[in-house]
Amino acid sequence: MRLVPHPGPAPDSGHGARMTRETRSLPVLAPDAVDTPFTILGYGEVFARDTTWNDHSHPFHELLWNERGASTAVVGARVWTVTPALGLWMPAGTLHSGSAVAGTRMRASFFGYATTTSISDTPVAVEMTPLLRLLLERLGDPGLSPASRATTEAMVLDVLEPSPRELLVHAPTSALLRPIAEAVRENPGDQRTLADWASELGVSSRTITRAFNAETGTSFARWIATVRAQHAVALLTRGWDVETVAEQVGYRSASAFGVAFRRTTGLTPGMFRA
Structure with missing residues (x-):
């Protein structure tokens, strides 16, 4: 089975008054539970409503950050704030929930479980440096050759590391x-x-x-x-x-x-x- 990662279904169009909050449900999946043959796969979305996600886990590693706005990720009693400056590394199989405020431009990079090594066994903050952002943006170029993609992915994995700074609260x-x-x-x-x-x-x-x-x-x-x-x-x-x-x-x-x-x-x- 092959999985194309996605944070959740598209918002319902709804009828009558516009919804002000949306809740999305995602499955709980173990690391490598499905085929994730990619090395790094990017995703982005702008949220029209305040959005929340239920407890879920991915079969791949995930780097969350925002081009604009703020979001949160919750693991047990720990609450991280994700921003344009501070991203969050979420290891495969980690049960977590989350939320994002309306207007947030969210970005996520999915790292294939079989093709990459986690930078940490637990969630950690990642400083979104200009170099890291530039490399991730380059991976979004549909015209990138396979050789250039492989080189860029190797550079991302080389510069990716936990940050000593994080917006984390233990509740x-x-x-x-x-x-x-x-x-x-x-x-x-x-x-x-x-x-x-x-x-x-x-x-x-x-x-x-x-x-x-x-x-x-x-x-x-x-x-x-x-x-x-x-x-x-x-x-x-x-x-x-x-x-x-x-x-x-x-x-x-x-x-x-x-x-x-x-x-x-x-x-x-x-x-x-x-």
Whole structure:
């Protein structure tokens, strides 16, 4: 059996009022469950609606990135934000779900399981450098000769590597931390400090600190900063100005937001502006 990868069915035309959200269903497939004879196969789509995908897995490796806009990929309690600057490598057979905001111009490159080696056994961020993007664009040229395609594919595999920068949040699920996670998800600009939450939940600040380190692998402050950065990226890619985004995610000035954003992502807010 041969599979041509596709993120899902085309949106329904619908009747009457235009749908504002679309949900797509994809199968759960094991690595190499179907024939994937290609080395690298590209795909692109512009989403007219906010779109979500159910839990699914691919028989091939996948590199997700966007030319414009923002999307998310979820594996268990881990949530990555995918942007034009930061892509995500999804190894074959990894169960994941996802979403993309309307207007996102998504790109995906599928790597044949039998013809390529995964850069990681787990999902990892990939910095979408100008060279990597140029090589992937070249593979989309229908007039590319077989020899040139093979050379370009080899170059992609040579420069492709995990990035130390990523927009990743481990969502805490314990009864202790769930109120914090839900509140910050609802309002990333929530100004309650570690001491405020400790008082509200009737525990010590040390107890919350230990719980955050155990469940998320990071501190309360760094977790908050990353959640805010993820939310900020979604707003920036929708075209919001930096000052308004800074206010929405809880910073008193655009400069303070810029410093925190760069500390968290290694990138400037301007790199994500629509």
